[in-house]
Amino acid sequence: MRGLSVAAALFLLPAMAQAKDTLSVGMVLEPPHLDVTAGAAAAIREVTYANLYEGLTRIDEKGEIRPGLAESWTVSEDGKAYTFKLRAGVLFHDGTPFDCDVVKFSYGRAAAADSVNAQKPLFAAIAKTECPDARTAVVMLSQPTASFLFNMGWADASMISPKSAATNKINPVGTGPFKFKNWAKGDRVELVRNPDYWGEKAKLSAVTFRFIADPTAATAAMLAGDVDAFPQFPAPEALDQFKADKRFTVNVGSTAGKIVMALNESRKPFDDVRVRRALAYAIDRKQYIDGILSGFGQPIGSHYMPGDLGYVDLVGAYPYDPAKARALLAEAGIKPGFTMTITTPPPGYARKGGEVIAALLEQVGITVKLAPMEWAQWLDIVFKQYNYDATLIAHVEPRDLGIYARDSYYFNYKNPEYRAIYDKYLAATDPAAQIALLGQLQRKLSDDEANVFISTLPKIGVWNARLRGMWGNLPVPSNDVTAAHWAE
Amino acid sequence: MKPSLVVGGALTALLVGMALLSLVWTPYSPTGIDILHKLAPPSATHLLGSDSLGRDVLSMIMAGARNSIAVSVIAVAVGAGIGVPLGCLAAAKGGMVNEVTMRATDLAFAFPALLTAVMITALAGPGATNAMIAIGIFNIPVFTRVARGAAIVIWQRDFVMAARAVGKTRWAIAVGDVLPNIAAVLLVQMTIQFALGIIADAGLSYVGLGTQPPQPSWGRMLNDAQTYIFRAPLLAVFPGAAITLAVLGLNLLGDGLRDRLDPRLRGR
Numbered sequence: 001m002r003g004l005s006v007a008a009a010l011f012l013l014p015a016m017a018q019a020k021d022t023l024s025v026g027m028v029l030e031p032p033h034l035d036v037t038a039g040a041a042a043a044i045r046e047v048t049y050a051n052l053y054e055g056l057t058r059i060d061e062k063g064e065i066r067p068g069l070a071e072s073w074t075v076s077e078d079g080k081a082y083t084f085k086l087r088a089g090v091l092f093h094d095g096t097p098f099d100c101d102v103v104k105f106s107y108g109r110a111a112a113a114d115s116v117n118a119q120k121p122l123f124a125a126i127a128k129t130e131c132p133d134a135r136t137a138v139v140m141l142s143q144p145t146a147s148f149l150f151n152m153g154w155a156d157a158s159m160i161s162p163k164s165a166a167t168n169k170i171n172p173v174g175t176g177p178f179k180f181k182n183w184a185k186g187d188r189v190e191l192v193r194n195p196d197y198w199g200e201k202a203k204l205s206a207v208t209f210r211f212i213a214d215p216t217a218a219t220a221a222m223l224a225g226d227v228d229a230f231p232q233f234p235a236p237e238a239l240d241q242f243k244a245d246k247r248f249t250v251n252v253g254s255t256a257g258k259i260v261m262a263l264n265e266s267r268k269p270f271d272d273v274r275v276r277r278a279l280a281y282a283i284d285r286k287q288y289i290d291g292i293l294s295g296f297g298q299p300i301g302s303h304y305m306p307g308d309l310g311y312v313d314l315v316g317a318y319p320y321d322p323a324k325a326r327a328l329l330a331e332a333g334i335k336p337g338f339t340m341t342i343t344t345p346p347p348g349y350a351r352k353g354g355e356v357i358a359a360l361l362e363q364v365g366i367t368v369k370l371a372p373m374e375w376a377q378w379l380d381i382v383f384k385q386y387n388y389d390a391t392l393i394a395h396v397e398p399r400d401l402g403i404y405a406r407d408s409y410y411f412n413y414k415n416p417e418y419r420a421i422y423d424k425y426l427a428a429t430d431p432a433a434q435i436a437l438l439g440q441l442q443r444k445l446s447d448d449e450a451n452v453f454i455s456t457l458p459k460i461g462v463w464n465a466r467l468r469g470m471w472g473n474l475p476v477p478s479n480d481v482t483a484a485h486w487a488e
Numbered sequence: 489m490k491p492s493l494v495v496g497g498a499l500t501a502l503l504v505g506m507a508l509l510s511l512v513w514t515p516y517s518p519t520g521i522d523i524l525h526k527l528a529p530p531s532a533t534h535l536l537g538s539d540s541l542g543r544d545v546l547s548m549i550m551a552g553a554r555n556s557i558a559v560s561v562i563a564v565a566v567g568a569g570i571g572v573p574l575g576c577l578a579a580a581k582g583g584m585v586n587e588v589t590m591r592a593t594d595l596a597f598a599f600p601a602l603l604t605a606v607m608i609t610a611l612a613g614p615g616a617t618n619a620m621i622a623i624g625i626f627n628i629p630v631f632t633r634v635a636r637g638a639a640i641v642i643w644q645r646d647f648v649m650a651a652r653a654v655g656k657t658r659w660a661i662a663v664g665d666v667l668p669n670i671a672a673v674l675l676v677q678m679t680i681q682f683a684l685g686i687i688a689d690a691g692l693s694y695v696g697l698g699t700q701p702p703q704p705s706w707g708r709m710l711n712d713a714q715t716y717i718f719r720a721p722l723l724a725v726f727p728g729a730a731i732t733l734a735v736l737g738l739n740l741l742g743d744g745l746r747d748r749l750d751p752r753l754r755g756r
Contacts, residue, residue: 216714238718290526291526352540352541
């Protein structure tokens with residue numbers, strides 16, 4: 001018996017010593033479905049971007065454009081024709097080969113009249129896609145678009161196989177280094193390594209995304225080792241505990257997230273710029289950042305990230321000044337005791353943040369009712385039906401000044417001057433002119449205080465100290481684990 | 489006087505006094521934030537410390553008492569207001585009316601009360617008003633049962649028989665003779681339902697379906713506190729103690745009242 005157990009122990013040893021090659025990633029929100037080209041939820045991207053789906057270009061950890069399924073490209077002199085050289089030997093997870101027809105299909109589907117793509121305007125400039133041969137795609141634009149290559153790196157511009165387009169919501173099929181295995185609703189999505197990947201194969205054999213909404217449960221799951229990484233950790237107040245613990249790495253980086261109090265400008269009195277400015281004066285960004293983000297956010301003065309191309313610092317435009325806020329409200333005819341409702345989706349920056357905003361607005365004589373909503377409800381009532389006064393929300397899409405130039409968007413900001421500048425920016429090909437126009441756009445938004453711009457959304461991540469290759473920053477919503485691996 | 493009545497009465501008086509005082513005065517605004525002084529330990533400035541947004545815990549507990557009592561009182565009023573007449577009717581009429589009423593209460597008892605309250609508030613939207621209604625609905629069968637049981641006993645007493653013999657109507661007897669005689673039992677039941685209402689309100693607020701922020705509530709204070717359980721454990725202790733003491737006080741009061749008002753138990 002003893003001999004047997006010793007033999008068994010010896011036999012088991014090598015297996016136990018083998019390095020861990022699976023990863024369990026914690027996320028706060030569960031995606032509503034897994035078709036990244038058919039939904040606005042960041043959670044879809046956080047599971048699938050770069051892991052499962054790929055586009056012609058991709059955005060890296062620093063926000064730079066890198067080749068994706070296109071290995072190289074050239075741009076015509078007039079900035080209207082992009083010729084992409086496509087990679088050879090790329091297969092979708094279901095075996096469908098990737099070629100120019102797929103590019104044509106994917107862009108055509110996203111730009112179509114009945115497209116449900118959450119970023120449809122990104123594709124508006126595409127006039128047509130031509131296929132001189134299977135490995136060359138020529139995308140013709142109706143007008144030069146400065147950010148085209150960056151845009152095509154968004155998750156929304158992922159390459160979708162015509163065969164699986166209809167079923168991607170429940171059974172996603174992409175070209176990425178991981179493929180879909182299983183989705184236990186309410187609990188986890190499991191991905192496994194794609195053995196036929198065209199590029200460097202993933203180091204991990206399997207990745208599990210687990211959905212843990214409650215900050216306390218998230219803390220407990222990290223401490224117990226149930227999840228190896230929580231790239232966007234929901235309990236900043238518990239960070240000190242993780243910092244003191246050698247088993248964990250705490251990373252504070254940036255996202256493209258801008259926390260704003262979005263105002264429904266089709267409703268009175270939010271159509272009045274004096275009211276919007278008053279709200280901006282009434283909100284003390286420092287108190288919000290210290291109280292809600294444990295001091296990790298940066299105040300913003302416009303819908304743009306510090307450090308992005310052409311950033312202008314407008315934080316000082318509306319300093320905290322309750323007296324001025326009251327004066328502006330009085331001027332706009334708002335009586336003390338005016339009541340407004342702020343809808344708050346689940347994340348702490350909104351749910352908890354709402355209490356801070358409510359207390360601050362009370363100081364200038366505004367009574368705030370907080371209306372908590374689950375995401376599905378928020379997407380429907382606020383984002384689709386525009387049926388709200390104000391809401392706290394982080395816009396996590398990068399360089400998305402374009403949303404203020406849309407015909408119809410949930411905050412109903414309609415300003416022809418802004419749109420004219422935006423059109424000029426889109427058409428500008430000279431980098432210096434682009435930067436100047438980006439500055440003008442930010443100034444216009446700040447001047448109009450289209451929404452109340454509050455803070456950047458920090459990326460506070462906690463993961464196992466032996467884990468390598470996690471993204472420190474989140475220029476686009478994602479959990480790119482293609483390079484993740486365990487240290488020896 | 490029994491010690492339970494004294495202690496229960498004192499705790500209840502403290503609870504109600506605190507709630508009434510909060511209408512006119514709290515040390516700080518219960519919704520006023522002060523981020524610079526967040527998570528402060530108890531001190532002379534903040535007697536029970538401050539929470540994660542720097543709000544004064546004592547002020548929040550006082551205002552929370554007010555909100556909690558408001559929910560429970562209305563819930564008891566809804567339950568007694570509908571349940572007692574139903575119970576009295578069942579006892580007075582007997583027969584089919586009695587059968588139907590009792591089976592209806594059986595049906596209501598078959599639903600787990602708190603879970604159904606969660607369902608009601610989830611459907612009708614979170615908020616104090618809906619919490620009152622949800623908790624109130626589950627007080628109805630309780631009061632129906634208690635009122636009927638007590639009333640049936642009274643209906644068989646000699647003085648009721650006598651009243652019927654001289655031609656007094658059933659309605660007049662129910663209101664004039666039966667109701668005053670079951671009032672004591674109902675009063676005791678009210679204190680118990682009141683205590684259960686406070687627990688239910690705290691439970692609903694804890695899961696985010698009760699009193700909505702920025703209005704403070706004990707349940708949500710507990711919920712907020714759990715994120716800070718290692719850094720500031722007292723944040724969970726104070727609202728927890730408030731709930732415990734309030735419920736204990738009301739239960740002791742109910743116990744004491746029953747001993748005092750029930751002639752069969754008197755003098756034991």
